Amino acid sequence: MKTQVVIVGAGPAGTGLAISLKKQGIESILLEKESFPRLHVGESMTGECGASVRALGLEQEMAKFHYPVKWGTMVYGTDGRNSFYVPVMGRNSEDSLFKQSTWQVRRADFDKMLLDVCEDQGIKTIKGMATDVLRNEQGIPCGVKYKNGDGEELEIHADMVADASGQNTFLSTKGVAGKRTMGKYAKQLAVFSHFEGVVRPTPGEDGQLMTDDTIIFYQKRNHWAWMIPINDKLVSVGVVTPAEYFRSSRKSMKDFLLSEMMTLNPELTKRLGDAVMVEDAHSCANYSYQIHEFAGPGYICVGDAHRFIDPIFSLGMHFTLVECRKAADAIADYLGGKTAGLEQPFADYMKFCELGMDNVQVLLDVFWSYPFAFSLYIKDPKYRDGFVDLFAGRCYVEDPPACIKKLRGLQAEIPDAEMAAA
Template sequence: MNSFKSYDVVIIGSGPAGSLCGIECRKKGLSVLCIEKDEFPRFHIGESLTGNAGQIIRDLGLAEEMDAAGFPDKPGVNVIGSLSKNEFFIPILAPTWQVRRSDFDNMLKRKALEHGVEYQQGLVKDVIKHEGKIVGAIYKADDMEHQVRSKVLVDASGQNTFLSRKGIAGKREIEFFSQQIASFAHYKGVERDLPPFSTNTTILYSKQYHWSWIIPISPDTDSLGIVIPKDLYYKECKNPDDAIAWGMENISPEIRRRFQNAERIGDSQSMADFSYRIEPFVGDGWLCIGDAHRFLDPIFSYGVSFAMKEGIRAADAIKQAIDGNDWKTPFYAYRDWSNGGQQIAADLIRYFWIYPIFFGYQMQNPDLRDEVIRLLGGCCFDCEGWKAPTIFRNAIEEYDRKQMAG
């Protein structure tokens, strides 16, 4: 095993959460090493960005590069219910984009390198402890094991949930939206709406937890996802192709119409058990950000936005912990901030699935419309005193009480 280097911060994973955390830590004068197991660019799902994510991208100075990459503007989200009924439109209040994650994540990685984040391609195998505190990591690169020491180890490993698997963070607990399987692929030649609506995200649903996304990710390519309950998948489908075909036939005639002349590009894939939470996700010398500790139903595209926001907020906590030699106060504040915003998003999604028609009505309610649009844009961490989150929470609690009472 080679001799080790030391950094203020070592980050596992260089997706949006890891890159933003690294950038913000470097802005605060901290030394940062990011260890990434995959060679970039690499495929990743999660291609529609909220307005909050768009603002973060502009703050990074990447707007021109996003446009030059051919990422379509995202004017809004069109939600179409069963048999093309119960339709409503969610405008995007801040300019944002639809992206090919392979290119987008690589763009963020390059920006992190510009800020002085060091990178190492390798696979993190274990953590290093000293008197119960996490003080570094062991990773494998070039067929050799290496040690690296850290003042703070950040898990940005996404759904690999590295620190949870190692027993440092809590166990992965399945949440409400877990009993679904998402199957997805890219297509050329999809029929789109006329401009300026041609690059909207389109969500189509037939009944609870049976839904589809259509996301334009380049001038000529769209991402299609089919999400169905796990028991239905295993009863009707043998593979992702079967699930996509089932969705085209059974979720909405709009899918069949739009894809009748489309050609699939590359392989289809599936993802199961994607809704989970991990507690605790902070501790002495370590914390988790983004999907490394929680992921919700992807229907409203919160993943990238929340990952980047948590990366930024975590950097503040890390700087405070290192400067003050006290991890509990800043890390617990980060934990509570994260849990609060994530729960508001979870309540909004559950309310939609329990009361989809009423959700559409709330979109038209002049007292709530602006709040709901902003929540769907990613403002779930910045909504103290708003009416809508309380309405959603109260409705869900009443629903759960009735379910328990039989």
């Protein structure tokens, strides 16, 4: 079988890339090892992530699912102190902020919806697990080997291989992309499930009650929980702690989740008194990492396949969908011959991705090391708009606004030992 781009993984990175390539007239095949719908973590969108969904032409599809509409994120500090609310806001052509909304999604439905859209557009999907990379005489990737459901070893030949395998980081494990290095928040564990009967309302920007917003509950450094409404009845609840803390509790995942819900933060406890857990407890560990060389002749990584920092401010899908569009442009230039002869045809793509993620890394580092200062600066009118931009995902900025400059100054003061221990 032969195509222009074989895409490993059909999560948002894979399907988003396939749709973006199709718009450029480039043919792709999606290779996915799981049967959809499948459960996945990562349900809250930022404002700019919602904009990416609209840019993919999916607003009508989204309406069919009646996803909860998110207007902001409420962060409850320890014992109710240091709390703050960040509204979802867009920027218009006059560079002014305006009130905007985005969505919360049940990923099983959302990812299946994206895959259905691909199939409707004639993009071929193959059920199978990529096991190896094919290379041409120059050693450049030119397809993949995969195992189908019957255990048969088959091949897909392509002009390029795109890695959208998420945390599996397929091309790095095959020695095509660079080595995976641990991120600053690597030793963490998230345990999560879905609940009914959760008390949802929180005070929004003007004090009005919001029922569909994301709520974050902070306890202490690297110890927090989320509540994300994913439909009329269901709320996703997750607890994130150091993995060692979970191990030393000697509890099952379910008991750990239930006991943390009662102790982590009083605001969380009071919302879950009558809640019923309707899904098994799942976990996700070692999710913070980075691959520096993540594109080159014949290959490109998109989304979690090259970097993930920390989930607290729900920026993962945003990075992923922005990168899909950028990657599709870069692939068009490469396959069209514009950059094909260059030693590093994807230098601009990689620089762009790292710029956005590095700016968000600063935001996260300061939040974790100086939560009190963070809660003050975010309310300071001098920096407020900059924070609103970063939370929305407007982080791809070369010339940093006052907010990022301030955060960088604070980041520089974080002791090395503290960062290493994170």
